[in-house]
Amino acid sequence: MPSSPYDAKGMMISSLNSNMPIICIEHRWLYDEKGVVPEEIYSVSLDNAKIVEHGEDATIITSSYMVVEAIKAAKILYNDYNIQVEIIDLRTIRPIDGSLVCQSVKKTGRALIADIGWKSCGVSAEVAAIIAENVGQYLKSNIIRITLPDYPAPASFVMEQEYYPAVKDIVDGVLKLKKVNAEFKEEKSLNIEKPFKGPF
Secondary structure (H helix, E strand, O other): OOOOHHHHHHHHHHHHOOOOOOOOOOOHHHOOOOOOOOOOOOOOOOOOOEEEEOOOOEEEEEOOHHHHHHHHHHHHHHHHHOOOEEEEEOOOOOOOOHHHHHHHHHHHOOEEEEEEEEOOOOHHHHHHHHHHHHHHHHOOOOOEEEEEOOOOOOOOHHHHHHHOOOHHHHHHHHHHHOOOOOOOOOOOOOOOOOOOOOOO
16 A cells, blocks of 8 residues: 555565566546656565654654655644654555554554544554554553544545544544543545546
8 A cells, every 4th residue: 555656666566576466456546646657667565654844742653645644733732732643554465564554553652543544444443453452561552543434435525524634633632641631623525526536
């Protein structure tokens, strides 16, 4: 589940060179993302997550499109509340790099999982279990999960704005983790009106 153009190419090359069956899941809201992609052949690990932002106050574990939202949230949290979050891009959801996740959560003591999937039986539930089973004793606050609600995806634009998680949800979640008595004032807004032109 790549979140950047660089990872998309590198992970696809790694997949083609692998003997294992691999499913690549792309989020259509990432198709307009731009980034540096070397022309030469290179590979990106299918086993290792990566730290996108370093921080000491809380860990945000995420993947795919939610990495983009988490990076925006991190800037707001630092500029407005002086909170430095560590963002982990899982890259793959099987395997999940539990070692890096636990290492970060052990350091920060707080975990927020931002998943573009549903809450029940999803990636966020698996990551939460990994944290609870391995570094639960280091947690200073309950694990927070930002996910889709357990309802069918709506087709109405107005309902979509409420349905899909975004920056505001992540910022409010981290403030809750840090027990900051504040709420991010900006209204929730997603750029989901652009027409889908397909992946090619």
